[in-house]
Amino acid sequence: MPVEVRLPTLLRPHTDGAATVTAEGATVGEVFSDLTSRYPGLADQLVDADGNLHRFVNVYCNDDDIRYLDQLDTKVDNGDVISILPAVAGG
Amino acid sequence: MSTRFATPTLRLSVEQYQRIVAHCYDGLPDEACGLLAGPMPAGEPTGYVSAVYPCRNADASARTYTVDSRDLLHAMRAAEASGNELVGVWHSHTHTDAYPSDTDVRQAVDPAWIYVLVSLKDGEPVLRAYRIRDGRIAETQVVLERR
Numbered sequence: 001m002p003v004e005v006r007l008p009t010l011l012r013p014h015t016d017g018a019a020t021v022t023a024e025g026a027t028v029g030e031v032f033s034d035l036t037s038r039y040p041g042l043a044d045q046l047v048d049a050d051g052n053l054h055r056f057v058n059v060y061c062n063d064d065d066i067r068y069l070d071q072l073d074t075k076v077d078n079g080d081v082i083s084i085l086p087a088v089a090g091g
Numbered sequence: 092m093s094t095r096f097a098t099p100t101l102r103l104s105v106e107q108y109q110r111i112v113a114h115c116y117d118g119l120p121d122e123a124c125g126l127l128a129g130p131m132p133a134g135e136p137t138g139y140v141s142a143v144y145p146c147r148n149a150d151a152s153a154r155t156y157t158v159d160s161r162d163l164l165h166a167m168r169a170a171e172a173s174g175n176e177l178v179g180v181w182h183s184h185t186h187t188d189a190y191p192s193d194t195d196v197r198q199a200v201d202p203a204w205i206y207v208l209v210s211l212k213d214g215e216p217v218l219r220a221y222r223i224r225d226g227r228i229a230e231t232q233v234v235l236e237r238r
Contacts, residue, residue: 008167009131009176010201017134019171056200058160065160083164086201088126088180089150089157091194 001078003031008086014041028059029072031082046084047072058085099138100232101179101205101220107143108235112216114145115183115209124148124156126163127179127205128170134203136178138231142170143181155194156182179205179220186212189219191228199223205231 002022007015015021021039025031036043048054052071059066060083066074076082103111115123125145130137146162158180170177180200184192189210191199199206202224210217220231 006167008201009134009203012134058163060160060164063161063164083167085160085163085167087157087160088124088163088200089155090180090182090198090206091155091192 001026001076003076003078003080003082005031005035006081006083008084010086011042011045011084014039014045026075027070027072028061028066028074028076028082031076032072056087058087059083060085096202096222096224096227096229098231099136100234101207102139102234102236103143104140104238105235106238107140108218110143110145111181111207112209112218115181115211115216118148118183119185119211121148121151121153122156122183122185124158124180124182126158126166126170126177127181127207128166128173128175129178130174131176131178131203136176136203136205138205140178141173141175144169148182153185178203179207181207181209181218183209183211188212189217191221191223196223196226196228207233 005021005023023031023034025034032046127140128142129140144166147159149157149159189208206221220233222229
């Protein structure tokens with residue numbers, strides 16, 4: 001089912017500059033697979049070598065951090081908005 | 092070494108400056124942090140700051156900061172709703188200079204962003220701004236504007 005994915009400026013070079021793209025999937029992981037099949041440059045940015053959510057990104061499904069849901073297995077519904085955010089940190 | 096990437100000048104209103112510094116003092120003894128919004132045509136900030144968003148330090152630490160991701164989400168939404176983007180982040184150094192630490196350089200998330208440091212180590216706050224790219228640091232000018 002189609003969901004809207006919102007990207008931070010940092011990742012937009014990988015989506016031809018688009019801030020928002022539509023992708024299909026029943027879970028966040030499936031949505032990411034659909035996304036990276038069309039925008040391969042995003043692959044390394046979202047998921048690490050072990051297939052887990054990269055620790056340098058935060059992903060929200062609507063208003064919920066998917067780390068506190070089912071991570072990449074978090075289910076999505078038609079019309080949900082997935083927001084990808086950079087982890088902003090320092091010392 | 093080229094410092095061309097240091098441009099543009101960061102332009103804050105006096106009120107925004109005061110809000111940033113106040114949030115830094117409010118965060119003591121921990122580091123405080125927040126986000127800057129502004130125009131970002133073609134992926135580069137112009138330096139103009141349209142809004143500042145004080146955020147929670149998820150680390151609750153005097154030595155490190157992580158912008159609370161929910162605060163980041165809300166700031167990003169607010170920035171985009173006003174036709175702007177997030178263009179930078181500020182955080183305080185409670186006992187060191189207003190200069191990016193090794194951790195700041197290593198974790199700098201976006202080469203387009205402007206990184207603002209506020210030192211509280213002396214009696215007066217010191218605010219300075221930088222670009223951080225490929226491990227290199229270049230200072231940018233800061234101008235306070237009456238708007």
